[in-house]
Amino acid sequence: xxxxxxxxxxxxxxxxxxxxxxxxxxxxxxxxxxxxxxxxxxxxxxxxxxxxxxxxxxxxxxxxxxxxxxxxxxxxxxxxxxxxxxxxxxxxxxxxxxxxxxxxxxxxxxxxxxxxxxxxxxxxxxxxxxxxxxxxxxxxxxxxxxxxxxxxxxxxxxxxxxxxxxxxxxxxxxxxxxxxxxxxxxxxxxxxxxxxxxxxxxxxxxxxxxxxxxxxxxxxxxxxxxxxxxxxxxxxxxxxxxxxxx
Amino acid sequence: xxxxxxxxxxxxxxxxxxxxxxxxxxxxxxxxxxxxxxxxxxxxxxxxxxxxxxxxxxxxxxxxxxxxxxxxxxxxxxxxxxxxxxxxxxxxxxxxxxxxxxxxxxxxxxxxxxxxxxxxxxxxxxxxxxxxxxxxxxxxxxxxxxxxxxxxxxxxxxxxxxxxxxxxxxxxxxxxxxxxxxxxxxxxxxxxxxxxxxx
Numbered sequence: 001x002x003x004x005x006x007x008x009x010x011x012x013x014x015x016x017x018x019x020x021x022x023x024x025x026x027x028x029x030x031x032x033x034x035x036x037x038x039x040x041x042x043x044x045x046x047x048x049x050x051x052x053x054x055x056x057x058x059x060x061x062x063x064x065x066x067x068x069x070x071x072x073x074x075x076x077x078x079x080x081x082x083x084x085x086x087x088x089x090x091x092x093x094x095x096x097x098x099x100x101x102x103x104x105x106x107x108x109x110x111x112x113x114x115x116x117x118x119x120x121x122x123x124x125x126x127x128x129x130x131x132x133x134x135x136x137x138x139x140x141x142x143x144x145x146x147x148x149x150x151x152x153x154x155x156x157x158x159x160x161x162x163x164x165x166x167x168x169x170x171x172x173x174x175x176x177x178x179x180x181x182x183x184x185x186x187x188x189x190x191x192x193x194x195x196x197x198x199x200x201x202x203x204x205x206x207x208x209x210x211x212x213x214x215x216x217x218x219x220x221x222x223x224x225x226x227x228x229x230x231x232x233x234x235x236x237x238x239x240x241x242x243x244x245x246x
Numbered sequence: 247x248x249x250x251x252x253x254x255x256x257x258x259x260x261x262x263x264x265x266x267x268x269x270x271x272x273x274x275x276x277x278x279x280x281x282x283x284x285x286x287x288x289x290x291x292x293x294x295x296x297x298x299x300x301x302x303x304x305x306x307x308x309x310x311x312x313x314x315x316x317x318x319x320x321x322x323x324x325x326x327x328x329x330x331x332x333x334x335x336x337x338x339x340x341x342x343x344x345x346x347x348x349x350x351x352x353x354x355x356x357x358x359x360x361x362x363x364x365x366x367x368x369x370x371x372x373x374x375x376x377x378x379x380x381x382x383x384x385x386x387x388x389x390x391x392x393x394x395x396x397x398x399x400x401x402x403x404x405x406x407x408x409x410x411x412x413x414x415x416x417x418x419x420x421x422x423x424x425x426x427x428x429x430x431x432x433x434x435x436x437x438x439x440x441x442x443x444x445x
Binding site for chain 1: 264265357359360361362364392393396397400401430431432433435
C-alpha cells in the first residue's frame with residue numbers, strides 16, 4: 001500500500017483531530033472503502049480556513065487525499081449530506097464510538113462492513129431515540145466485523161438453539177452454556193435473543209447485555225479504561241468531577 | 247558559514263515561537279544583533295520576568311502576576327454574571343469588542359475525552375466552588391463552537407442546572423458581511439435554527 005495514490009471524494013468521518021505543526025491538523029478519519037486513515041489537513045488551522053468548520057467529528061464528509069506511507073495529505077473535503085448534530089449525552093456516546101474505533105481498528109485496514117454500522121449508529125444518536133440500545137448493537141456489530149462476533153442465537157459447542165426462557169452462563173471464548181460450572185457471565189436466553197435480533201429487551205435484559213458486551217470488549221480493549229466512558233458516566237449522573245488519582 | 251554556538255542557540259530558541267521556522271528565526275536573530283541590541287535586552291528581560299512571575303488568577307484561572315486578576319478584583323463589575331471561555335485570548339477578544347461587565351472563568355482548554363482531558367484538567371472543580379460559593383445569576387458559556395467545546399458547554403450547563411443557575415450559550419451564526427451562498431452548511435443550519443423574531 002506504499003505507492004502514491006489519489007483517492008477522490010471518498011465517504012468518511014473524522015474520528016479525531018489534533019493540532020499538527022503550526023497551522024495544520026492531523027486527522028484520524030474512518031472511510032467507507034479504506035478504513036481508518038491518518039490524514040494531514042494542511043493549513044486547516046489558519047484563521048480563515050474553510051476546512052476548519054467542516055472537519056469536525058460526526059459530520060458525514062467526502063474526503064480526497066493523496067500520498068503514500070502512514071500519513072496521507074488531505075486534498076479536499078466536502079460535506080456529504082446535511083450536517084448532523086449530536087448534543088449533550090449523544091455527544092458522549094459519539095466520543096465513545098470514536099474511541100472504540102481508534103482503539104480497535106488499525107490504520108489502512110479496510111472495514112467495508114463496519115462503516116455502514118458506524119454511520120447508522122451516528123444517525124440513530126442524532127435522533128436521540130434509544131441511545132443505550134443503539135450502543136449495544138454497535139458493540140455487537142463491531143465485534144462481528146472485527147472477527148470476534150459473539151455466539152448469540154445458539155448454545156456453545158453445537159448445543160442447539162438458545163431458548164427464550166432459558167438461563168445461561170456466557171463463556172466469552174465459547175458462547176452461552178446452559179448449566180453452571182466454571183464461571184461465565186449469567187445471562188437469560190431472552191437477552192441473548194434480543195441481542196441477536198436487535199430488539200430492545202426490558203430493563204433487566206439491558207443490564208445483562210451491557211455486562212456481557214463490556215466483558216467481551218475488555219478482552220480486546222485491554223485494561224486501559226475508556227476515557228469517554230468516564231465522561232459518559234459523568235454526563236449521565238452529572239456528579240462532581242472526580243479528582244484524578246482516586 | 248555556520249553560526250557561532252551562541253547565535254545558533256539563539257536561532258534554535260526563537261523557533262519555539264509559533265509560525266517561526268529556521269529561516270525566520272535566523273532573520274530575527276541577526277536583526278536583534280545587528281540593529282537592536284537594546285530591544286534584545288528588553289525582550290530577554292520581559293521573557294524572564296513573565297515566565298517566572300505570571301501565574302494563574304486564583305479565581306478565574308486566567309494569566310496574571312497577581313493573586314487575583316484585575317477583572318476579578320474590580321468591584322464595579324457584576325459579580326453575578328460569569329462567562330466561561332477556553333483561553334485567556336478569548337477574554338481579550340470579548341473585552342475588546344463587547345460591553346460585558348461580568349466576570350470570566352478561563353478553562354485553559356476544553357473537555358476532550360480522546361486526548362484524556364477530563365473535567366478536573368480544565369478546572370471544573372474550581373468552577374463548582376465558584377458556583378457554590380458566590381451568588382451567581384447566569385453562566386454564559388462561550389466555549390468554541392467545536393465538538394469538544396459543545397461537550398464542555400453541555401457538561402457545565404448540567405452542573406449549573408443542578409444548582410438552579412441559569413446557563414446560556416453564545417449563538418452560532420453567519421458572520422457579518424458574509425454571504426449565505428458561501429457559508430458552510432453547519433453554520434447555516436445553526437443560524438437557521440437559532441433565528442430570532444424581528445422586534
